[in-house]
Amino acid sequence: xxxxxxxxxxxxGINLFWNREKGEIICRDCGLVLEDKMIDFTxxxxxxxxxxxxxRRRTGAxxxxxxxxxxxxxxxxQKSDLFKLEGGERNKFFRLRKWQYRISTxxxxxxxxxxxxxxxxxxxxxxxxxxxxEAARIYTLAVQRxxxxxxxxxxxxxxxxxxxxxxxxxxRTLDELSEASGIEKKExxxxxxxxxxxxxxxxxxxxxxxxxxxxxxALKLSAETxxxxxxxxxxxxxxxxTSGRGPTGIASAALYVSALIHGEKRTQRExxxxxxxxxxxxxxxxxxxxxxxxxxxxxxxxxxxxx
DNA sequence: AAGACGAAAGTGGTTGA
DNA sequence: TCAACAACTTTCGTCTT
Numbered sequence: 055x056x057x058x059x060x061x062x063x064x065x066x067g068i069n070l071f072w073n074r075e076k077g078e079i080i081c082r083d084c085g086l087v088l089e090d091k092m093i094d095f096t097x098x099x100x101x102x103x104x105x106x107x108x109x110r111r112r113t114g115a116x117x118x119x120x121x122x123x124x125x126x127x128x129x130x131x132q133k134s135d136l137f138k139l140e141g142g143e144r145n146k147f148f149r150l151r152k153w154q155y156r157i158s159t160x161x162x163x164x165x166x167x168x169x170x171x172x173x174x175x176x177x178x179x180x181x182x183x184x185x186x187x188e189a190a191r192i193y194t195l196a197v198q199r200x201x202x203x204x205x206x207x208x209x210x211x212x213x214x215x216x217x218x219x220x221x222x223x224x225x226r227t228l229d230e231l232s233e234a235s236g237i238e239k240k241e242x243x244x245x246x247x248x249x250x251x252x253x254x255x256x257x258x259x260x261x262x263x264x265x266x267x268x269x270x271x272a273l274k275l276s277a278e279t280x281x282x283x284x285x286x287x288x289x290x291x292x293x294x295x296t297s298g299r300g301p302t303g304i305a306s307a308a309l310y311v312s313a314l315i316h317g318e319k320r321t322q323r324e325x326x327x328x329x330x331x332x333x334x335x336x337x338x339x340x341x342x343x344x345x346x347x348x349x350x351x352x353x354x355x356x357x358x359x360x361x
Numbered sequence: 362a363a364g365a366c367g368a369a370a371g372t373g374g375t376t377g378a
Numbered sequence: 379t380c381a382a383c384a385a386c387t388t389t390c391g392t393c394t395t
Binding site: 247323341 | 363364365367374
């Protein structure tokens with residue numbers, strides 16, 4: 055048995071942190087996120103909030119939403135029943151059956167296509183299986199309620215994925231979804247809001263801290279910088295600097311400051327690009343952070359160190 | 362010359378009358 | 379239903395390194 059010790063491909067460190075919930079492996083030494091090496095060990099039918107009171111006990115084969123008919127199907131009228139009916143009644147029954155058939159095949163066809171698209175986008179974004187399942191579930195519900203009418207299938211898929219990400223606290227930005235799905239940001243946001251409202255899904259505002267690991271990794275920042283950024287975020291939340299603001303803006307500003315403090319300077323543009331916000335937003339948040347928390351001292355310290 | 366800074370005008374969404 | 383509004387973006391000119 056050769057014990058395979060996983061090493062970080064970036065720095066060779068073996069101090070890896072597995073965050074199963076988010077499907078991420080994070081290197082504690084350099085902060086790299088290795089998402090794709092991860093198998094999701096969690097059950098795919100977690101309960102997402104307390105209001106969803108149904109206990110979903112599993113019996114038999116797992117029911118999966120990534121398969122278009124969930125392994126189940128209905129048909130109106132068994133043949134043997136039909137012979138019990140007479141004339142008009144019987145015709146009515148045939149008509150019903152025809153309609154049922156048409157509707158269900160239409161839905162099924164739609165679902166088949168949509169779920170293929172969903173899988174494509176999901177794997178492009180390297181989302182954990184649990185999120186994919188959730189998105190499929192949301193989409194299925196949306197189709198059954200006829201919410202797709204008047205909207206493109208792709209945009210509803212993107213919206214469902216976005217919602218699922220949020221619910222699992224693995225937020226992706228609208229920009230990322232947009233890139234992966236080829237749908238406009240506006241459109242995704244619109245359908246996302248529409249679908250969640252119509253289905254009565256409760257979605258918590260996303261936590262800026264959830265973005266830190268991914269952004270930091272994309273910017274190749276150290277683990278210390280990352281944890282400093284989270285520390286800053288916590289302080290900012292205490293004095294309610296974070297409420298009402300876009301979480302990505304705050305996350306990126308915190309990251310920017312902590313990079314400065316640790317002498318790993320990144321330009322505002324670089325940070326802005328990975329976070330999908332503009333430099334201006336970073337500047338505004340950054341200024342607020344400096345004003346409200348006393349970070350100037352720490353900044354000066356590193357400045358002196360440099361010379 | 363590149364990056365940081367800030368003002369001004371525009372966009373899309375929320376809220377409250 | 380509409381107007382006021384807050385957050386964020388775009389654009390652009392100026393200052394700093």
